[in-house]
Amino acid sequence: MTLFAATAIAVLVAMALALVRAFTGPTVFDRILAVNTTGTLTVVLIAVYGFIDNRPDFLDIALLYALINFIGTVAVTKFVRFGGMGVAPDKRDQGDI
Amino acid sequence: MNPETLHLLANILSWIFISGGVFFALTGALGIIRFPDVFSRMHAAGMVDTLGIGLILVGLMFHADDWIVVVKLGLVILFIFFTSPTTTFALARAALDDGMIADALPDLNKAETPSDKKGAL
Numbered sequence: 001m002t003l004f005a006a007t008a009i010a011v012l013v014a015m016a017l018a019l020v021r022a023f024t025g026p027t028v029f030d031r032i033l034a035v036n037t038t039g040t041l042t043v044v045l046i047a048v049y050g051f052i053d054n055r056p057d058f059l060d061i062a063l064l065y066a067l068i069n070f071i072g073t074v075a076v077t078k079f080v081r082f083g084g085m086g087v088a089p090d091k092r093d094q095g096d097i
Numbered sequence: 098m099n100p101e102t103l104h105l106l107a108n109i110l111s112w113i114f115i116s117g118g119v120f121f122a123l124t125g126a127l128g129i130i131r132f133p134d135v136f137s138r139m140h141a142a143g144m145v146d147t148l149g150i151g152l153i154l155v156g157l158m159f160h161a162d163d164w165i166v167v168v169k170l171g172l173v174i175l176f177i178f179f180t181s182p183t184t185t186f187a188l189a190r191a192a193l194d195d196g197m198i199a200d201a202l203p204d205l206n207k208a209e210t211p212s213d214k215k216g217a218l
Contacts (some may be wrong), residue, residue: 001142003111003112003115005118006121007115007153010119010122011119011122011153013123013126013131014122014125014126014145014149015126017123017126017129017130018129018145020130021129021138022129024183025190027135027178027197029135029191029192029195029197030135030138031110032188033129033135033138033139033142033188033203034124034138034142036188037125037126037129037142037145037183039178040150040172040177040181041122041126041145041150042201043150043173043177044149044150044153044154047154047173047215048153048157048205051157051160055214056161056162056163056165056166056169059166059173060168061168062173063169063172063176065171066173066176066177067180067181069180070176070180070184071216072182073184073187073188074184074187077184077187077188078187078191079192079195080191081191081195088123092185096149
């Protein structure tokens, strides 16, 4: 239990450090990168909380969060780069990022 | 081996793995703050995504009561193992298309405009 609590606190500290970059990042890519790292650490936090509470069902939520985090990050990246979610009109070969 | 020895061994292994994972997660998060430009920050974020996450989840596997818990933890590791490089690739390509140049490459910096002027939001 002590091990899990210490792990959760360390993961929360790492998330706070990544969020500092998300708030202060000079470019939009820094912010996307920091939010993606925060989401990845959230997956671990959910898994560790499942072990703290002795409820392994939380691992399903962690699995789902990992997938949604990936899709969301790629979607935001594509939106920032092309200004839309479809194929870019003038650069047709670069629509699939 | 008797069950007590196995239990102690699993505890020690889990401590080692989780300590390593926490070290890499904290170091990578510190690197995201300290590194100079977005490409080197991607390197630090990759450290969190692969070694930090992987070692912590492998350490959690030693505390699993059921085999399905181990399978689910392995699936999380597998997904992040594939999605993290994909995300970094898409982000690096978008940043390169936007005209950002790594600050650590001074020769390229002379040819292009400074990267901190680009992509400001």
